[in-house]
Amino acid sequence: MADANKTATLTIGGANYELPILSPTEGPDVIDIRKLYAQADVFTYDPGFTSTASCDSEITFIDGDKGELLHRGYPIDQLASKSHYLEVCYLLLYGELPSPAQLEDFESRVTNHTMVHEQMHRFFTGFRRDAHPMAIMVGVVGAMSAFYHDSTDISDPWQREVASIRLIAKMPTIAAMAYKYTIGQPFVYPRNDLDYASNFLRMCFAVPAEDYTPNPVLSRAMDRIFTLHADHEQNASTSTVRLASSSGANPFACIAAGIACLWGPAHGGANQACLEMLREIGTVDQIPEYIRRAKDKNDPFRLMGFGHRVYKNFDPRAKVMKESADEVLDLLGIEDNPTLQVAKELEKQALQDDYFVDKKLFPNVDFYSGIILEAMGFPTAMFTPIFAMSRTIGWISQWKEMIEDPAMKIGRPRQLYTGAGARDYVDVENR
Ligand code: SDX
Numbered sequence: 001m002a003d004a005n006k007t008a009t010l011t012i013g014g015a016n017y018e019l020p021i022l023s024p025t026e027g028p029d030v031i032d033i034r035k036l037y038a039q040a041d042v043f044t045y046d047p048g049f050t051s052t053a054s055c056d057s058e059i060t061f062i063d064g065d066k067g068e069l070l071h072r073g074y075p076i077d078q079l080a081s082k083s084h085y086l087e088v089c090y091l092l093l094y095g096e097l098p099s100p101a102q103l104e105d106f107e108s109r110v111t112n113h114t115m116v117h118e119q120m121h122r123f124f125t126g127f128r129r130d131a132h133p134m135a136i137m138v139g140v141v142g143a144m145s146a147f148y149h150d151s152t153d154i155s156d157p158w159q160r161e162v163a164s165i166r167l168i169a170k171m172p173t174i175a176a177m178a179y180k181y182t183i184g185q186p187f188v189y190p191r192n193d194l195d196y197a198s199n200f201l202r203m204c205f206a207v208p209a210e211d212y213t214p215n216p217v218l219s220r221a222m223d224r225i226f227t228l229h230a231d232h233e234q235n236a237s238t239s240t241v242r243l244a245s246s247s248g249a250n251p252f253a254c255i256a257a258g259i260a261c262l263w264g265p266a267h268g269g270a271n272q273a274c275l276e277m278l279r280e281i282g283t284v285d286q287i288p289e290y291i292r293r294a295k296d297k298n299d300p301f302r303l304m305g306f307g308h309r310v311y312k313n314f315d316p317r318a319k320v321m322k323e324s325a326d327e328v329l330d331l332l333g334i335e336d337n338p339t340l341q342v343a344k345e346l347e348k349q350a351l352q353d354d355y356f357v358d359k360k361l362f363p364n365v366d367f368y369s370g371i372i373l374e375a376m377g378f379p380t381a382m383f384t385p386i387f388a389m390s391r392t393i394g395w396i397s398q399w400k401e402m403i404e405d406p407a408m409k410i411g412r413p414r415q416l417y418t419g420a421g422a423r424d425y426v427d428v429e430n431r
Contacts, residue, residue, distance in 0.1 A: 012040050026061045026070070043414045050309070054239060054411075059092055059397050060231045067313035067362075071231060072096070080320045085226040085390075086110060086196050089168055092231055092397040107196075113169035114190035114199065116177075117147045124181045133178035133385045134263045140174050141167075142256035152250035154403050163251040164396045171389035172196065176203035179382050197223035200389075205377060217331045218376055221324050225369060228317040229387050231394025233310070237262040241395040242402050246411040251399060258395045259388045265304070268366075268391070271383040274305035275339065275370030283338070284345045291346075295355045303350060305367030312360035321368040328372050340371050 006021035008031045017040050020032040030053050033044055046052045061070045069076040072091050079088055083097075090098045090106045098106060123143055127136050144166070145152050151163040177187050180203075188203045198214040201222055206212035232238070241258040245251070262268035281290050293301040308315055329337050347363055350356045366387075373383050402408055 010040070012042060015040070026063065043416070045416050054234050055242065055402065057398065057401060058095065059401060060233050062233050062310050064310040064312045067311060067316050069316050076228065076316050077320055080224050080227050083227065085223045085230070088227050088230050089393040092393050093164060093400065109165050110169045110196070111192050113166050114173050116170050116173055120147060121187060124177060127181065129182060129184060131182065133175070133182055133381050134259065134388070136178040136181065137174060137385055137388060138256050138259050140178070141259055142253055144252035145250045148252065152252070154248060154251065160251070160400060160403065164400065167251065167255055167392050167396055171392045172200040173203060175385045175389045176200060178385060179204050182381070195219065197226065215331070217327065221328045221372060222376070224320065224324055225372065225386065226390040228320060228365060229390035231391070231397060236267050237391065238395055238398050241399055243411040245399050245402060246408065251396070254399060255392060255395055262388050262391065263384055268384045268387040270304050270366040271370045271387060272380045274366050275374060275380050275383065277304045278339045278342050278346070281342050281346065284342055287342065287346050287349055291349060291353060305363055306350065306356065307361040308364045311362060311364065314362045315364040317365040318363045318367055321365065321372065325368045325371050328375050332375055334375060337371070337375065339374065343368065343371055
């Protein structure tokens with residue numbers, strides 16, 4: 001990475017500081033400022049990390065201008081069409097596509113960890129029935145460290161492996177239990193004769209009175225949604241997991257922190273907010289008014305599902321998601337879904353508007369996912385839990401990469417202090 005012939009020179013107060021430049025496999029060069037404070041007694045300032053690389057990673061690369069997303073070098077559109085979620089999990093976790101034997105072993109290990117400790121069922125009953133499923137997932141996943149003590153020692157490679165498999169395997173079960181609990185239906189146990197996506201659909205939609213046989217097209221669409229949400233460089237929730245993990249906290253607590261961060265409407269909560277926005281717009285003739293509001297600096301309204309910190313072109317995941325939306329709605333015979341009609345017309349009008357074109361605001365992964373999930377029968381409150389369970393493999397893979405890096409140190413950013421200078425205490429009677 002370091003290229004001895006490439007350095008950056010910083011001049012401060014007449015003094016020059018040579019900073020090494022690190023060259024990546026793909027993407028912009030990186031100026032290494034690790035020694036800057038010690039040498040020049042200055043900090044750099046970048047509150048939203050728009051120009052800051054927080055780590056080096058081999059897992060995922062995004063080219064925002066090209067609209068490209070690579071997982072261990074493989075383009076997302078190829079993985080979405082040719083692979084499946086558990087194979088992508090293996091790729092993200094271990095770095096290479098598995099052999100048939102490796103894939104069979106990995107799938108078997110995940111399948112045989114899908115049940116949760118029976119005591120966890122009682123944990124759910126402490127929540128109100130109207131609790132948001134994300135609130136339940138943050139609590140239950142954080143509590144996993146109380147149930148799975150034998151896989152919390154992050155210095156033990158075997159325990160790291162077991163915790164990774166447990167989280168990948170149990171997240172669908174926990175998400176489905178959160179859904180069942182909020183609708184007052186009994187929990188449905190996972191089954192080992194179903195694939196990952198079919199198992200999740202059955203745990204959500206089967207009832208004791210009537211079993212549920214997943215439609216293969218819906219299972220495929222569900223699996224593709226998992227794949228499209230699997231990992232995405234150092235987004236807010238992944239950065240949260242890395243920062244929490246840097247203190248040595250156990251993996252379950254760190255993933256719970258990631259879930260909490262993902263919940264925000266500017267991040268993973270956008271899929272729920274986007275569908276609610278499409279419903280609020282209601283009909284195609286209301287679109288111009290909402291586009292006007294999104295452009296009005298005095299109006300806090302933003303087009304949910306539009307824009308991205310990195311993509312300044314189409315989000316490649318949105319393209320695949322749009323194809324899936326057409327397939328699923330066609331299968332379910334709801335081509336004239338009013339929400340989908342509003343979404344397609346909104347996308348068309350926004351992409352013809354200079355404001356969105358000039359600011360490079362394109363539909364992102366959250367724009368179409370909600371339409372598919374709603375068509376499959378999920379309430380909007382389940383959209384972000386599905387994003388969270390899909391992203392667990394990304395969080396775990398990035399966590400593993402960081403923990404296994406010998407150079408890892410606790411994350412501890414500095415600040416630009418703008419508060420009061422030192423001053424003496426004044427007794428209350430003298431104020
Ligand atoms: C995800 O990081 C990841 O990789 C995230 C994610 C992942 O897989 O982990 O891809 C998942 O979180 C996708 C994003 C989902 N969020 C939304 O759809 C919410 C709506 N989008 C915006 O909140 C916004 O676009 C962000 C948060 C996604 C990105 O914000 P940035 O990069 O900080 O950009 P910005 O807020 O500085 O906006 C730049 C300009 C501003 O106008 P100016 O101040 O320059 O005049 O664009 C405007 C913004 O007002 N703008 C929008 C807009 N998004 C940005 N205007 C209207 N509607 C929008 N959606």
